[in-house]
Amino acid sequence: MKKGKAYTLNYRRKREGKTDYRSRLRLLSSGQLRLVLRRRLNNFSAQLVKYEDKGDKVVSSAYTRDLIKFGWKSHRGNLPSAYLLGLLCGLRAKKKGFNSAIIDLGLVRIVKGSSFFAVIKGLLDADLKIPVSEDVLPSDERISGKHIQEYASKLKGKESYNKQFSQYLKLGLKPEELVKHFEEVKNKIIKDGGK
Numbered sequence: 001m002k003k004g005k006a007y008t009l010n011y012r013r014k015r016e017g018k019t020d021y022r023s024r025l026r027l028l029s030s031g032q033l034r035l036v037l038r039r040r041l042n043n044f045s046a047q048l049v050k051y052e053d054k055g056d057k058v059v060s061s062a063y064t065r066d067l068i069k070f071g072w073k074s075h076r077g078n079l080p081s082a083y084l085l086g087l088l089c090g091l092r093a094k095k096k097g098f099n100s101a102i103i104d105l106g107l108v109r110i111v112k113g114s115s116f117f118a119v120i121k122g123l124l125d126a127d128l129k130i131p132v133s134e135d136v137l138p139s140d141e142r143i144s145g146k147h148i149q150e151y152a153s154k155l156k157g158k159e160s161y162n163k164q165f166s167q168y169l170k171l172g173l174k175p176e177e178l179v180k181h182f183e184e185v186k187n188k189i190i191k192d193g194g195k
Helices: 021-029 064-070 079-095 115-125 140-144 146-155 159-164 166-170 175-192
Strands: 034-039 044-050 057-063 102-104
Touching (some): 021 102, 044 115, 057 064, 057 079, 064 079, 079 115, 079 140, 079 175, 140 146, 140 175, 146 159, 146 175, 159 166
Parallel strands (some): 034 102
Antiparallel strands (some): 034 044, 044 057
16 A cells, blocks of 8 residues: 555545446536446346435336246346336336436446347337437347347257256246247336336
């Protein structure tokens, strides 16, 4: 550790690589709600956060484990589940009277067409206003899980099929029917209105 009168110790969260305070200050100074997207090992979370003097306040949130209530049987860390999470969070936010937000991805590296942008596409489809370029959003085919379905069809009959899609099969979902399952769950979420 450095010693001396001129040395200033950085904040703990900056030292640990958890917070970019410059970026956070820019987001907070906008005065808008922040859409905080985070990914854990097999789950996503989307929260609309409002800054207050006492600290941040979550005004609306959704997690991919909430999709189980709507009958989601697929993996909760893929593009289709990310889109459904965004749709669910957007509908919940609209119900509470929130119409717009700005994106707060934290320290995540921005990759065009990634699952984070699938969440944002879901929020946009729920009619939330979020400033984002259309170029970075994934295609509708990828959002519906068509790429997973095609991959499963190629592996069908091979030994690696059961290993690769064991969780799908365990929950009673054939990966070749993922697009159909996605549409069913999407319609349930829209019909339910994000409760």
